[in-house]
Amino acid sequence: RITCHFLLRKEKLPSTSVQERLVSYRKYCYSAMPPNVLKTDLLHSSSSSLNGNALPTDLEDVWVCPASEKSLRTANPIRAIVDPIVSKSIKSGAERGDGKDQISLALGDPTVFGNLPPCPAAIEAITETLKMGGAMATGYVNACGTPEARAAIAESHGAGATADNVIVASGCSGALELALTALLDADSILLVPSPGFPLYSVIAKSHGAKVEYYDLLPDSGWECDLVQMDQLITRLNIIDGHNRSMQESTCGSRSPTQVVRGIVVNNPGNPTGSNYSAHHLRNILKLAHKHHIPIVSDEIYGDIVFDPNCCFSPMAEISARMGKHVPVITASGLGKQYLVPGWRVGWVIFHDNHHGSLKEVEAGAKRLAQVTLGASHLVQCAIPAVLQPKDIMGMLEWKKGLTNTLKHQALFLCGRLTESCHGLTAFCPQGAMYALVKIDVSQFDKNVIYDDMSFMKHLLEEENVFVLPGRAFGMIPSLKQPCYVFRVVYCAPQEILEQAVIRIANFCQLHATTKS
Template sequence: MSNEEAHANLVVPAFKTEKVAKTQTQNSQGTVWRFSGTDKAAKASTLTLRGVIYMLFDNCSRDVKKTVLPLGHGDPSVYPCFRTCIEAEDAVVNVLRSGKGNSYAPGAGILPARRAVAEYLNGDLPNKLTADDILLTAGCNQGVEIVFESLARPNANILLPRPVFPNYDARAAYSGLEVRKFDLLPEKEWEIDLQGIEAIADENTVAIVVINPNNPCGNVYSHHHLQKVAETARKLGIMVITDEVYNQTIFGDNPLVPMAKFASIVPVLTLGGISKGWVVPGWKIGWIALNDPEGVFASTNVAQSIRQNLEITPDPSTIIQAALPEILEKTDKSFFAKKNKILKHNVDLVCHWLKDIPCVTCPKKPESCTYLLTKLELSLLEDIKDDTDFCVKLAREENLVFLPGEALGLKNWMRITIGVDAHMLEDALERLKGFCIRHAKKTYIN
């Protein structure tokens, strides 16, 4: 099987030369075309991961005689060991055969699915959600898009963590929201720099984004820390947008504390979905949960704006919406335990290999998500300028693609995807070790 076939659903280089059409505005008969593409998305598109990944794949070569290992972006679903559970598959098949998912759905989503999400999220929340507090989206990314569009107004700014999943930067740029970055502190297990938040916020700040469990750092925040975040947001008069899409992908000792527990302190807008927990990103089903016992989202028209934006955007598949209650209610917890056990094994595998690769270190072993952040000790290497240069040369010499930290806002770091088969990870680490040995600085003893 070729590399392209083995990873048919992943972005991998095809090593083909494509013909590029000439750009013209006038044909041979002299017609002047009065249309052209807009550049509204030009800036936003450069902020996504895809541009970086494409660039790295362009540096891979058939001449290297090694299969391309795409560990720069994550989609565990393409690997058999991460296949979703039978309960989820049966739920979709049942709806498909019943014919109950063939119709249009309301903009906010069908009632049984919204009710099921509310029950799924409620747990031990002090302020319970109802179906009216849930809005369904075509995945968590569309949730980000809808929320940012709903908050965008002249001069508004939003606080994003550094490092961050770059889709947040892209959506903010497209919506016209100014981005202000606060740091996550590696020396404090990637906690949020609360003093930094207060330093960058002003009267035009509308929200702070908290990703928990954190992508890409892999940490899970404590109850005490999240309460401090809520109190800081209330002091500033801003909402908290919390991305909890990795809530079922935790393999460390720290349990998830939903940000919604602090909704009595500050209004909390929770983004989530089944893409990561159930390993089905292609199903495109997510949600926005309005945790707001004081009614702030209603009085400020945020809830209304979100619903209006949902009315003019594509709906998630009605089939998946109709299957969602059964997926959420019937999935056995052993499925998550098995998946997370594989991820923990892969984390341990990487950390074991890194002991013999001094120029690549992992200061904080992740306890969630499907990535591992490493710091590059470039002083130990020759002819490597920065993290992007490191990853470009790694792709060029080894057909191995890791993500440079600069793409996440963290210079001279690197992200390794762990949501792959273990044997693939071992191959990648062996290539990484060989690359670092070749580029290590030579020491001479007189």
């Protein structure tokens, strides 16, 4: 009873040392107790007991286990923004009374509607392993992965990588966690895209590192703003040079650390649906070479691109063609490209340059891999079967079918949103599974729709259609990017996408300043 009373109170404890917080908490506990609880239940009751003993009467025995500083620094912005709104929503149309069951265009799981079947080669590999009694995949494996899986990954990605440069991880997210943990220190800096997948900043900040955002340009296919990125790095290096000079003068030593430790590039992109040309990737590498900064390339969506004239170009492959001057850390996995996200199997590959710049980082990641032992042995059996399929033509046909389906659904959804929905303009994607939709807030009643959050909130409440606001991906309007957006996922069957468009169109028309 007393514990529940404490937990339900929302007062923040002072941000001080652990010991001081404990003392403050004890004082808070004492002041928070209702008088009848304190006198009757705690001090004078002999019936209340714990393991047969009466509750302690000494307030020094009232204590709390503090959370680690790392856990307190860890927060997912999508959850922080969306959960308070979604928790109040009603998914069932029957409960709502209007028959409108919830349609989610927010969840990045391509398998959730059941219309996109997983890669047959992956299923067959697991099935065959289990048919053999599972003896081949029941034991522990090397912390970096099975030799067969690592070799298949290295051969698939090429660019001079060997099996020894590969670490198999628990999903692409786990691969990024390994790579960034090995790369970053407290107060070091990671450059991440805006808008971009929030995981990069979540991982960096959890380790006490700082995050700086470089812009993506909506009118240029969401390419990186390399002028702004160059200016940002230059400014950070000047600040770092000043700080090092101060340290040298006070401590008599110079720190060997570099302030900007990495540039994250996500291609094909989430939430933008972009696919960068080889030319643009070369320009990114030239900038990284200029400032001696490694690239962390998130390529989880790999070959899911729609334009046959602009194929997917791996960053490490472009770097190799340019002479391997820039080290590239590539993160990928089976989840999205082969439609098995719940299997949680990904990998990180260290493509070093000629100077061995990544040597210590790669060694550090391998030490960190020993903590969790990576993905399960069973799912690793699917990696060679998928990346080195026996039926190559069958695999190519399956991948072509998936890409064509996603392309068709992307064109359908984005076209209908732009044509049918007042005040909305969709950015047609070039790959991945996502698209951003621009909201012209001047076309709506400003008392109802005035930004991306208000649009998302009222659309969910009124039409039970769930989308993610742009600010969940770090996109907040500025003079340079003066637009509000929301993200949609187009993996649902076309009939569901059509129903979502009808509801969104009705919503936009209802709140339009000029009725059509």
